[in-house]
Amino acid sequence: MSVAALAALAGYNAIRAKRAIASLTCGRMMAIDGLRLHFIEAGTGMPLLLLHGNGSMAEDFKSSGVFDEAAKTYRVLAFDRPGFGRSSRSRTRRWSACDQADLIHAAAGRLGIKKYLVLGHSWGAWIALELARRHSSSVAGIVLVSGYYYPPPRLDLALAALPALPVIGTGFRHTLLPLLVRLAWPWAMEKIFRPAMIASDFAASAKDAASRPSQLRAVCSESASMLAAALSKKASYKDISVPTGILAGSGDRLFDAERDARRLHAEVGGSLLEVIPGAGHMVHQSAPQAVVGMVHTISARHALSQSNRRQRGKLRADEFKPGPAPQMSRRATSDAACTRSSFKRAFQMSDQRPANMHSVLHQNIEALVEHRRQQEEHQSVQVRIAGAISRFAGSMTFVYLHLAILVAWILANLGAIPAIPAWDPTFVILAMVASVEAIFLSTFVLINQNRMAEHSERRAELDLQISLLNEHETTRLIEMVAALAARLNVSTPADKELRQLAENVDPRKVMTQIQQASEDQQKA
Known part of the structure; x- marks a missing residue:
């Protein structure tokens, strides 16, 4: 049937x-x-x-x-x-x-x-x-x-x-x-x-x-x-x-x-x-x-590129034509020089891009996107497959697909679809398939989470390095300002704090103090 x-x-x-x-x-x-x-x-x-x-x-x-x-x-x-x-x-x-x-x-x-x-x-x-x-x-x-x-x-x-x-x-x-x-x-x-x-x-x-x-x-x-x-x-x-x-x-x-x-x-x-x-x-x-x-x-x-190519070919052909070169008047020579100078200034102006906040932000975004693209290209096939499965398992398409399979499985094994004979009347196979799938899906999710944790650690290390670099640059700026103030014999109420601010912060001491404070809080 x-x-x-x-x-x-x-x-x-x-x-x-x-x-x-x-x-x-x-x-x-x-x-x-x-x-x-x-x-x-x-x-x-x-x-x-x-x-x-x-x-x-x-x-x-x-x-x-x-x-x-x-x-x-x-x-x-x-x-x-x-x-x-x-x-x-x-x-x-x-x-x-x-x-x-x-x-x-x-x-x-x-x-x-x-x-x-x-x-x-x-x-x-x-x-x-x-x-x-x-x-x-x-x-x-x-x-x-x-x-x-x-x-x-x-x-x-x-x-x-x-x-x-x-x-x-x-x-x-x-x-x-x-x-x-x-x-x-x-x-x-x-x-x-x-x-x-x-x-x-x-x-x-x-x-x-x-x-x-x-x-x-x-x-x-x-x-x-x-x-x-x-x-x-x-x-x-x-x-x-x-x-x-x-x-x-x-x-x-x-x-x-x-x-x-x-x-x-x-x-x-x-x-x-x-x-x-x-x-x-x-x-x-x-x-x-x-x-x-x-x-x-x-x-x-x-069409423009073809026209330019033909024009360049014509100019090259004219260069090799025999005969005396045409003489230009002083005014013509001066006009040509002015024209060349105008074009030169125009191209120089078009190449200058203002280094405003928007352009810097755009460059930073492009650098981050390029870095992420390079990381994706160097991923192994296994990591790509695990990531793809994790993304699909977290989508509504995955939910709809499983809902359709579940409904069809139940209806077929309850005899609601006469054209399809029942193959799992007790639903034992369905339970086994669901259990095995859950094991594999959780494994793929864990693989993806481990990869994301590695990325988070790298970002945290990058943030720390940037913070230390900012602190070092700020210290140097404070030293420069203090030297200028001393040379100009200018005093401010903040002079007492400059010496302390000009000192470099040792990150190891900071980490030790944070750890000590955390341990004291746990004991209390």
């Missing part, structure tokens, strides 16, 4: 998947690198390649309005990445960000495109970065929206990657997982859109397409790739040399997109950063004009 019910559910999911794929925009199909790559195209001008995020498709850019707005100026090509939308995905390749970057570049070359802009959202932003790194001569500029540039290890990524496993995962993807995705769809929309308004068109059109078994396999595979990247050594983006625009929502609830965007902005020289207030992860849906505006800015930067 249960097998027949699962088979019927798989058939129902297959019918819904066919209807969902038929409702999507049908563009052009290209056979390349062993798969069918689907894309939609419109407009003329500089080519602009659109790359969607994990779980989405090219239709995402159509519903947001980015596609149609950009097509007024550019030749826009929105790709269904491997396994998403109408594109296929071979099982023999992992399709990492590097693999997909090479695929998109090859597809652009097949279409006769030699120079192009790239707009990537979420996981698509990672592919855009790989395009800029691996094919920089062809990339005119990149626009990164809500990118996942420095992924931390997260337990939810490991859970999301499990359905990608063969046999069991395949059966789960074709039967129960599509149903669970559709049931959790309102919560997922809240997660990726809030605090902005949820785009009703996207939420309605993408629901069935995103819950197709074939697309779920791609989602799970890319979740596994994200987890692998999180556990590996963090990538550096200092070698990105193309014009780069970065956008992030200030209220992204999927991860701290603003923090990652600011970190990437500091790492990629000459990049532009715009944080959209009140936007979540789907910035291109909530603020499409800001996204297109950044595309225009990056395109203008590329």
Whole structure:
């Protein structure tokens, strides 16, 4: 009975998947690198390649309005990445960000495109970065929206990657997982859109397409790739040399997109950063004009760099032209000198930054963030896993997940779900699983607490060193003031205290007195 019910559910999911794929925009199909790559195209001008995020498709850019707005100026090509939308995905390749970057570049070359802009959202932003790194001569500029540039290890990524496993995962993807995705769809929309308004068109059109078994396999595979990247050594983006625009929502609830965007902005020289207030992860849906505006800015930067390059080439060619050099009048020579002097003063003034309190505070914050980032990069894989599990165990997602599993377990073993036979009627297995899980969770929490205690001790030692340094500097200032007062023959009522204040404080004596006072208080 249960097998027949699962088979019927798989058939129902297959019918819904066919209807969902038929409702999507049908563009052009290209056979390349062993798969069918689907894309939609419109407009003329500089080519602009659109790359969607994990779980989405090219239709995402159509519903947001980015596609149609950009097509007024550019030749826009929105790709269904491997396994998403109408594109296929071979099982023999992992399709990492590097693999997909090479695929998109090859597809652009097949279409006769030699120079192009790239707009990537979420996981698509990672592919855009790989395009800029691996094919920089062809990339005119990149626009990164809500990118996942420095992924931390997260337990939810490991859970999301499990359905990608063969046999069991395949059966789960074709039967129960599509149903669970559709049931959790309102919560997922809240997660990726809030605090902005949820785009009703996207939420309605993408629901069935995103819950197709074939697309779920791609989602799970890319979740596994994200987890692998999180556990590996963090990538550096200092070698990105193309014009780069970065956008992030200030209220992204999927991860701290603003923090990652600011970190990437500091790492990629000459990049532009715009944080959209009140936007979540789907910035291109909530603020499409800001996204297109950044595309225009990056395109203008590329055009300006090309113009400057041609101008420099023309000047170099003029230097080698034969013939007498043109003579300049005294006034012309003087005007040119004044112009050069004006430009020099202007650049000198632009380089001078006032060393006010705000700039010093900003430098201190950047130093602390950089120090924390270096500490995270040097953490071992075991420490990262323990931290990720501890963070997940302390979240409401953990509570909701366990509540759903507990209710399903109890209902199934009470016979309330006829399609599923009871496997734990006495709930002994449930109690054993809960006990084992509690032991492991408390161990992970203790590991995380020990690491936090080490950080606290280091901060306390740093505070002590700073206090001793401040005391030493204050003592020297007092000595200088006392010497000046003596030289000027100036006396004040505080002269009697200066000698005592000018003495250096021995921290060992202070610690001894504190310990003695504590012991006396305990005896009393």
